Amino acid sequence: MVNTAESSSATAFTSAPLTGKAAEDARESAARESVAPLTGARTKARIALIGTGGRSEMYIRAIFGKHADTAELVAFSDVNPGRVEFYQKLIQELGAPAPVASFAPADLTAFIQANNIDRVVVTTPDYTHADYIVEALKAGADVVVEKPLTIDAEGCRRITKAVGETGRNVVVTFNYRYSPRNSALKEIIQSGVIGKVTSIDFSWVLDTVHGADYFRRWHREKKNSGGLLIHKASHHFDLVNWWLNDVPERVFASGGLKFYGDKNAAERGLGPRPERGTPDAGSPGIGDKTAEKDPFALDLREDERLKALFLDNEHYDGYRRDQDVFTGGITIEDNLALVVEYQGGPRLSYSLNAHSPWEGYRVAVNGTEGRAELEVVERAAVLNSTDQKTVMDPSATPVEEEDAIRRNGERLVVQRHWEQAYEVPIINGEGGHGGGDELLLSDLFNGPGEDPLGRPSGYLDGIRSVSVGIAGNRSLESSLPVRIEDLDLGVDLRRGA
Secondary structure, eight states: OOOOOOOTTSOOOOOOOOOHHHHHHHHHHHHHOOOOOSOOSSSSEEEEEEOOSTTHHHHHHHHTTTTTTTEEEEEEEOSOHHHHHHHHHHHHHTTOSSOOEEEOGGGHHHHHHHTTOOEEEEOSOGGGHHHHHHHHHHHTOEEEEOSOSOSSHHHHHHHHHHHHHHOOOEEEOOGGGGSHHHHHHHHHHHHTTTOSEEEEEEEEEEETTHHHHTTTSGGGSHHHHOOHHHHTHHHHHHHHHHHHTOOEEEEEEEEEOOSSSHHHHHHTTOOOOOSBSSOOTTSOOTTOHHHHTOTTOOOGGGSHHHHHHTGGGHHHHOOOTTBOTTSSOOOSOSEEEEEEEETTSOEEEEEEEEEESSEEEEEEEEETTEEEEEEEEEESOOOOOSSSOOOSOTTTSOOOOOOSSSOSEEEEEEEETTSOOEEEOOOOOSSGGGGHHHHHHHHHHHOOOOOTTOOOOBHHHHHHHHHHHHHHHHHHHHSSOEEGGGGOOSSOTTTOO
């Protein structure tokens, strides 16, 4: 829990148990949807993991590390056997006495039922989530899924129906809720210190390392990821839904592909480019100075983990992790702006840019009694350095930088009407997202305890978050506002029925 303090000119508050309407809302939310612990009748929950790309490692390390007493990894599954083998080697390094089982994704139901699987962890590409979630639920297992829950309205309807028919649980791992800075802002809003929220301004910038990476991978096609409005921004929309304890009602979106892609490259005169960042045999290698100076080229050979996971296993499925960001075939946007109306009255003004020179976000929450402002700098500058590996995602892997103008870190400032501003301390823990990942994993593997902030999230939270992106995509197509109720998601976002 984040400890907060205010200046002598302000009224102090603490993370006390909720009372009044806030307590009633929390009880209703808990009644609608519970996030069950992994442990059940057995000492350890039996887990199968499907999707052995980069996101699976956090769960694997947790199971063979701090949470080995409550969880057992029974099997891996992936369409690419080379990536399965990569993680078989990793668990040996982590102390596994022997390799775990593996099975083909097409055999998910049979494997769950034959091996008494309690929970399936889904870390596959976004467009496959609904299929695996529904199949796992019907086979008799609970599900843990990486965001986003799914990418379209049909997926929402199918998941809602499966949850209703089976009575099983789906947990969406919104780790941003657990980041101390975001929890601190939740505490501020929940305390009532700035009064009733009237509007939120939320701006997120991805830099030319992290942001560019979405245009190299499978995410670059909207049919795979739903675009950044769903794949990336579902995190951000979940934060707003959670901060407000409210649900979105209407969305208007504008945006386009303004920086990446072949047409934009041609307009800026970038000239011919290779189709990928890793040179093929016979092409200029790492020692070629021209290739080294290209800040947008990702040479998989320069990162041992990326090479082992993807380059060495291309021959199985043909997947290229290092496509050039200025080639054709990109169908997602890199500049986006939304206005979102909430049922309780607040308005959200949101923007996302994927080619910024720095990475981070700014949030301003306006209330009837004041304003709260959170500014986060996760990477102050992208420097075209070749003498050290550049961290792809600075929120998950914090970076240390020397920058006299823009400094890494976060600052939460509150100012009530007629009073001076004061800063709220933010206490971070160890690991990714300021220690938030560890808190999420503890809730996931041990079961959530009493949490006045309501951070554990289930399938309904997942639907609420992607509903904004789904509506936003429809608005981009029509140039008109879209009402959430017209999406036919199969569920009432307010009541969960």
